[in-house]
Amino acid sequence: MKLAAKELQVRRGKKEIIKNASVFVKDKQFVGLIGPNGCGKSTLLKSIYKSLTPHSGTVFLNNLDVLSSSEKKVSQHLGVVGQFNEMSFDLTVEQMVLLGRTPHKKLLEPDQSADYAIVEAALRRTRLLDYRTRSYLSLSGGEKQRVILARTIAQQPELMILDEPTNHLDIRYQFEILSCVKQLGISVLAALHDLDLAVMYCDYIYAVKDGEIYAHGKPEDVLTPETVEALYQIKCQTYINPVTHRLGFAYGI
Amino acid sequence: MVGREANRSWIGRFYLPVLLLLLFFIAVSTVYSVSIGQVHIPFRQSMNILLHVLTGGRLGSLNGIEESYFNIIYQIRMPRVIFALLIGMGLSLCGAVMQATVQNPLADPYIIGISSGASLGATVAILIGFGSGTLFANFGIAFGAFAGAAVTSVAVLLLSSIGGKATSVKLILSGVVVGAFCSSFSNLVIYFANNAEGVQQVAFWSMGSLAQSSWEKIPILSVVVLIGCVLFLFQHRVLNAMLLGDESAVTLGINLSVFRKLYMILAALITGTMVAYAGTIGFVGLIVPHICRGLFGADHKRLIPATLLVGSLFLIWADILSRILIHNVDLPIGIITSVIGSPLFIYMIVKKGYNFGG
Numbered sequence: 001m002k003l004a005a006k007e008l009q010v011r012r013g014k015k016e017i018i019k020n021a022s023v024f025v026k027d028k029q030f031v032g033l034i035g036p037n038g039c040g041k042s043t044l045l046k047s048i049y050k051s052l053t054p055h056s057g058t059v060f061l062n063n064l065d066v067l068s069s070s071e072k073k074v075s076q077h078l079g080v081v082g083q084f085n086e087m088s089f090d091l092t093v094e095q096m097v098l099l100g101r102t103p104h105k106k107l108l109e110p111d112q113s114a115d116y117a118i119v120e121a122a123l124r125r126t127r128l129l130d131y132r133t134r135s136y137l138s139l140s141g142g143e144k145q146r147v148i149l150a151r152t153i154a155q156q157p158e159l160m161i162l163d164e165p166t167n168h169l170d171i172r173y174q175f176e177i178l179s180c181v182k183q184l185g186i187s188v189l190a191a192l193h194d195l196d197l198a199v200m201y202c203d204y205i206y207a208v209k210d211g212e213i214y215a216h217g218k219p220e221d222v223l224t225p226e227t228v229e230a231l232y233q234i235k236c237q238t239y240i241n242p243v244t245h246r247l248g249f250a251y252g253i
Numbered sequence: 254m255v256g257r258e259a260n261r262s263w264i265g266r267f268y269l270p271v272l273l274l275l276l277f278f279i280a281v282s283t284v285y286s287v288s289i290g291q292v293h294i295p296f297r298q299s300m301n302i303l304l305h306v307l308t309g310g311r312l313g314s315l316n317g318i319e320e321s322y323f324n325i326i327y328q329i330r331m332p333r334v335i336f337a338l339l340i341g342m343g344l345s346l347c348g349a350v351m352q353a354t355v356q357n358p359l360a361d362p363y364i365i366g367i368s369s370g371a372s373l374g375a376t377v378a379i380l381i382g383f384g385s386g387t388l389f390a391n392f393g394i395a396f397g398a399f400a401g402a403a404v405t406s407v408a409v410l411l412l413s414s415i416g417g418k419a420t421s422v423k424l425i426l427s428g429v430v431v432g433a434f435c436s437s438f439s440n441l442v443i444y445f446a447n448n449a450e451g452v453q454q455v456a457f458w459s460m461g462s463l464a465q466s467s468w469e470k471i472p473i474l475s476v477v478v479l480i481g482c483v484l485f486l487f488q489h490r491v492l493n494a495m496l497l498g499d500e501s502a503v504t505l506g507i508n509l510s511v512f513r514k515l516y517m518i519l520a521a522l523i524t525g526t527m528v529a530y531a532g533t534i535g536f537v538g539l540i541v542p543h544i545c546r547g548l549f550g551a552d553h554k555r556l557i558p559a560t561l562l563v564g565s566l567f568l569i570w571a572d573i574l575s576r577i578l579i580h581n582v583d584l585p586i587g588i589i590t591s592v593i594g595s596p597l598f599i600y601m602i603v604k605k606g607y608n609f610g611g
Contacts (some may be wrong), residue, residue: 072507075505076506102493102505107491
């Protein structure tokens, strides 16, 4: 599934948070969104997945006009793993993942065995099969994030948006989550903190600064010392990591 | 990490049998409730009257039964137990729905200012009155209470929608503010009222009572409550998505601000009707959903049916107690629900297994 978000503009009060930003994701492409805290990454993503209405611009998923379609229609194609997943009431892990089937269900339609099979597959992919009856709120941050990922997988989206999915997670979970998403083989648009992870997983990168697309291209083309310095206001040098043979970053030098 | 089950309670594993058992208890309690009261009517006779009424005279002989006994059972106790059943159901349903809607375990059916709005309406009706001889004089308190509830809930909804989405925090705060405004107005009316009997009536009304139950009121009450119950039994997908919050619900295709308003209006309508007939009965709508969550988990597919049944059973027994606890005194049921409710709540706080959703 292709995503084309063109010339998006988001204002909050008088302040322009997103200024004329365009983002494209090709079919089965893993696209990263990088940039410092508060640069507008989350806002940009929210305006794509209908949590925020942009003041101008268009968003298309293939031929589906996202901004004028219903939430339900959009959510049948677009899944989101967000940043905050706390709630005031508790569900079991299985119930939580089953909620991922919501977009595909009519109001009165019961959950079929097919839905449970999809949920089971999602739990297996995220290695949560043993967690089924566990209480969601008792899980650790990394486990919670895996449950949310499983829920989004059960949603069977053709495009997945991830908003800093690896925040607060330790290295193992960071890799686990992103590898799991990569293996799905669907289109992905992910806001990421960690440049090493971005290099490792992304096919294409958009760098956001002050609500604008500062640069975009293949990771090795975008992540030059100059761009990183401009984005994060920190001295940076890049090198080829001798072990991974990928681009590496040395900060503050 | 030690595994902690969300459906910790063993009762939760036997969901259907427990529901059937609850239905059975409700049936038994209903019969028991009809058979006891301040006037002693022999059990056999009350059963005969009950059978006679239920089967339209085919079963149950009225031979040798005093007419006053028949009237007490048919005109007073039967409508009263039906009231208890329906209102228990309605209050618990609205409580569960409100808790999901505002994503807050502290919510109850009165959270959006309904009780204080209804109190204001009832106070005005009792102390100022609509004048005798008019159409409204007949409806009196019920009309005033319903109008008050309707106006306040609309006011709260409008207030919370100012500046875009009606978020749960804005809803709760608007409810508190409008509630305070209405209470102060009620107090003003009471302060200047030169009517000791009326003031006492207001106090009695605000404690909640089933003493005004009658067959004439049952059609409206049952239609409103039962339609509400059936509707919300099928809303579990949306209610569950509500627990996740606005952000996640949107990504699952559910626009919460639309459903939130819809549910608020429905719950306000149901609660307004109940309040109009029985005053404000506290604690039921708060505690019953929590008891059921503790037993069966927060999934609304299981929670709503259980809540309806436990709610009826709870209020039927609260009503029985209110009639037999003190000889020759018909206590306001609101006192009983709080007296039973508070210790139950304390027990749930003390017990480790349940943490009120959080």
